[in-house]
């Protein structure tokens with residue numbers, strides 16, 4: 001299985017050993033994100049890193065194990081109840097008059113968040129590439145809700161490739177303003193004209 005190196009920027013102390021041992025220069029980048037197109041997965045960087053900041057991960061993850069509809073349904077309900085517990089604890093903890101109660105509510109809030117995250121992973125949402133994770137993200141991006149980063153969600157949806165066939169990105173019609181071809185694409189902002197290769201501002205949704 002092909003592996004690639006990833007760097008945890010919170011642990012990295014910058015500019016040290018991985019830069020010297022990497023045979024391809026993949027670890028030496030301006031933004032500190034390892035260049036996966038150059039990485040050959042040799043692991044020298046991770047062996048040399050004194051901070052444990054580099055891990056080797058599969059370049060392609062296998063499809064996630066399927067859960068039954070019934071299990072997914074129960075897990076989603078449980079996670080929703082944890083999310084509302086978190087919301088209630090958050091509202092109550094705004095009261096500054098009882099510092100001990102505030103601390104307890106803060107801990108409850110954190111515990112509800114961690115439980116919800118764990119339930120969602122167990123419920124079949126471990127991999128961002130899985131069909132059910134992408135379908136959920138797509139639902140969230142379409143629903144009217146305050147504060148949800150819809151644009152970021154749409155960008156993720158157009159950049160993550162589904163690895164189990166469980167999610168089909170919606171397609172849209174475009175007209176290329178360079179060669180006037182009309183075509184259908186499900187790649188969102190990354191759509192490319194099949195006739196002349198134009199992209200970005202040259203393509204208008206129709």
Ligand code: SF4
Pocket residue numbers: 004005021022023024025026027034038039040041042043044045046
């Ligand atoms: S795994 Fe090898 S090629 Fe990839 S970044 Fe680390 S040292 Fe460089």
Ligand code: SF4
Pocket residue numbers: 007011012013014015016017018019048049050051052053054
């Ligand atoms: S060796 Fe580790 S700590 Fe040093 S720059 Fe590389 S990733 Fe960061």
